[in-house]
Amino acid sequence: MLFHVRMDVHLPPDLDEAVRADLIAREKAYSQRLQRAGCWPHLWRIAGEYANYSVFDVGSIDELHDLLAGLPLFPYLxxxxxxLATHPSKVVAG
Structure with missing residues (x-):
């Protein structure tokens, strides 16, 4: 199942710099592991915002929720x- 996900990050401005750096490093490692596993095939930064558009390819909405809840930045998102569903006008290879 494909899902389009918009994530907006809202880190507190007074967050300790060491805590911020640790969160971001753990977020990067976690997201790259999911990308390599194939369940997060698309990730785009939204220009001018601390946000992204992503496409997840997972077996269920529950699986998606678990993956999102596992993001270290989840409490700040x-x-x-x-x-997403297949569009009837999509050109199909073949």
Whole structure:
């Protein structure tokens, strides 16, 4: 199942720099592990914002929720999830 996910990051401005650096390093490692596993095939930064658009390829909405909840930045995220379906006008290879 494919899901389009927008994530907006809202780190507190007074967050300790060491804590911030640790969170970001753990977030990068976790997200890259999911990308390498194939369940996070697309990740784009939104220009001018501390936000991203992503596409997840997972077996269920529950699996997606578990992956998102595992993000170290999850407590600081606003997340919007949209389920995706194949469009009937899509050109299919073949």
């Amino acid at each position: 606003t997340v919007k999830v949209t389920a």
